[in-house]
Amino acid sequence: MSQYMLLLYAPEVNEAEQAQRETELPLWQELTESLQEAGLYVASGRLHAVPSATTVRVRGGDAEITDGPFAVTKEILGGYFLLECRDLDEALRQAARVPLARYGSVEVRPVMEMSEFEALYEAAAGQA
């Protein structure tokens, strides 16, 4: 079993269209429950709108704080699911079930396991 992060992106829309999307809440709840029952669910979350974002960078020891997102894009990161799946095929099947997939995009990214970064650390230490 491996963890996959499903990153949910969708274009911003006007209020009327947004209201239409909000009526889909029961679909999201059903999906979450079914993922929990199947033992695939780890975590999920919905993000506040982009204007609420703040970006932090530490350069030369000083924290630099700016208003706004790291990158301005057409499709906006609006939430995520963290799932535990057998393989990519299972993760892709779940991604297709996310209601947002019908109007936005679901990016599926495998999450590194601790042993994977330890191996990278060992390999880097071996080279140094």
Added chain:
Amino acid sequence: MSGSVERRPVRDGQAAAAAVAQAFREERAAVLATLIRHVGDFQLAEDAVQDAFASAITAWQRDGVPAKPGAWITVVARRRAIDRLRRDRSLSDRAERLADLLRLDAPEQSEMIEEGAIGDDRLRLIFTCCHPALEQSARVALTLRTLGGLTTGEIARAFLVAEPTMGKRIVRAKRKIADAHIPYRVPADEELPERLRGVLRVLYLIFNEGYSATEGEQLVRGELCSEAIRLGLLLAKLMPDEPEVWGLLGLMLLHDARRGARVDANGHYVQLDEQDRAQWDEARIGEGMHALERSIRLRRPGEYQLQAAITALHVQGSNTAGTDWKQIAELYGALAKLDPSPVVELNRAAAVGFADGPQAGLELLEPLLRDPALARYQPMHATHAELLRRAGDRERAVQAYEAAIALSANAVERRELERRLRGLSAG
């Protein structure tokens, strides 16, 4: 290796090298497919198989060629994989993989050759290489590299890209398979039809890439046709109840039979009805017809079967006049229902133009001429020009030929269109 394996002594290095070359051609894909399942990593398996073939040359020269070269390579490759895993600290789960491999390498196991599993492994390998999560060009390259045994350099030359670019594409695809855990298995029944379509598309892309080449890199690109057919034969052997697999195989064989006749001694393109039939490969046509018949017997029509049937009618017609255009037009109609596309409509218009006269063809072509997606599609203008010429509309035919010539990327095709345009002005 254990003493029970029978050996044929080889006196000279040349014979050993020939045996290794033969084993490489015939057994590499199967050995690699099995080793990938055992080690769970494409790169490690490929490196280990490479090592095993390299050591076979000296070992077989010294000890004779083993009775089962594939089994010998499998065992040696597995040991090389164990050595590499012991050295390589960058693999995260190497302890588990090592344990699995050592268990497989135990004496009672190494004598056991999983005959039935080999076919399944190659099928797993095909489906993994053609996984939809990989970019299309990476699927093609990975299939040729792992199942076809082509080198990265050969694939790069065939697809006209720089070797380092192709190398990066292949490495990136293998990394994604490992990092994202793209499964190594034949898809479940509910996913199989869609995934099989993806596999067939990859094979057909490989074939077309070789077939559409008419000049220049002809030789190396012709190998792509042979490779696609070889992979089609393998797939037909592994999935004999899938009609579209036989349909695609038939389609490729029927086209390939006429490959040599498409270009004359001066490198000029020769259209179907002017080709020298003595240059057609009759045996290949027979194989193609056999594959097509087999697909039809399974009674589940599909797009490749229809295309193969159309090609068969072209091959059977002695010339344009003797071809059964009515039936070809009907088959294109069936294809348009199954898989509607402007290109199918265009071919239907051309066939109807022969079956029912140029006016009927022009009527079907009318909506396509207004389709902006086809505005820069050379074959549409070439077909339009032919229909107008036959309908006697010389002025508009000249315009259509000129549009087709301006859009021709291929020198051989362009010369042919220019020849026809000149014929029009002269007549």
